[in-house]
Amino acid sequence: NAGVTQTPKFQVLKTGQSMTLQCAQDMNHEYMSWYRQDPGMGLRLIHYSVGAGITDQGEVPNGYNVSRSTTEDFPLRLLSAAPSQTSVYFCASRQSGQTYGYTFGSGTRLTVV
Amino acid sequence: AQTVTQSQPEMSVQEAETVTLSCTYDTSENNYYLFWYKQPPSRQMILVIRQEAYKQQNATENRFSVNFQKAAKSFSLKISDSQLGDTAMYFCAFMMTLSGAGSYQLTFGKGTKLSVIP
Numbered sequence A: 001n002a003g004v005t006q007t008p009k010f011q012v013l014k015t016g017q018s019m020t021l022q023c024a025q026d027m028n029h030e031y032m033s034w035y036r037q038d039p040g041m042g043l044r045l046i047h048y049s050v051g052a053g054i055t056d057q058g059e060v061p062n063g064y065n066v067s068r069s070t071t072e073d074f075p076l077r078l079l080s081a082a083p084s085q086t087s088v089y090f091c092a093s094r095q096s097g098q099t100y101g102y103t104f105g106s107g108t109r110l111t112v113v
Numbered sequence B: 001a002q003t004v005t006q007s008q009p010e011m012s013v014q015e016a017e018t019v020t021l022s023c024t025y026d027t028s029e030n031n032y033y034l035f036w037y038k039q040p041p042s043r044q045m046i047l048v049i050r051q052e053a054y055k056q057q058n059a060t061e062n063r064f065s066v067n068f069q070k071a072a073k074s075f076s077l078k079i080s081d082s083q084l085g086d087t088a089m090y091f092c093a094f095m096m097t098l099s100g101a102g103s104y105q106l107t108f109g110k111g112t113k114l115s116v117i118p
Helices: none
Strands: A004-007 A010-013 A019-025 A031-038 A042-051 A054-057 A064-066 A076-078 A087-094 A108-112 B003-005 B010-014 B019-021 B024-026 B032-039 B046-052 B064-069 B074-079 B088-096 B106-108 B112-117
Touching: A004 A087, A010 A019, A019 A031, A019 A087, A031 B106, A042 A064, A042 B106, B003 B088, B003 B106, B010 B019, B019 B112, B024 B074, B032 B064, B032 B074, B046 B064, B046 B074, B074 B088
Parallel strands: A010 A108, B010 B112
Antiparallel strands: A004 A019, A019 A076, A031 A042, A031 A087, A042 A054, A064 A076, A087 A108, B003 B024, B019 B074, B032 B046, B032 B088, B064 B074, B088 B106, B088 B112
């Protein structure tokens, strides 16, 4: 099925561990974004990309790295996990020029202990 | 920077009744889009309705409609004939249409938790 696929759906990390949240879309969308959702905070933008090889920081980028080597994939890396990074993470994508908003993945719930 | 404010953290409505969720935003831009997203307990983000700022006519999608007041920077969502499946978090979101750093990204409000009571 076409859409945005995020893996894993759930993850528990120990403080200081690293991991990569995967995001892939098969709609040939140029724009891709990562958001985190915390209770009472809505969704906040972490990093985004407007095409392969182009990334930029959002509102809350500290502690996260991204790269965009292909149109399809936009992984989010946590270099040294901290309890403050416990959250639900969403990846989203959109075709440039279309105005129907973003298509979201189903999210990854990450707990850092 | 754009900001989106949802002043009602929680609301409830009786099944079959009508409810209105409020959203205000702040921007100096003239061209933008506004969205309402629904997030049921499944966690999936589902687009409910969108509004282009240059259109005066309010958007409607079946039981969902908006009241878009551009001068007042207000974008409320009305749900008619509420159903149990409407129980969810609802997020208002803003997106600029100009190119440039940070544009085309969504800015979200903090959400309104809606409960539909049987």
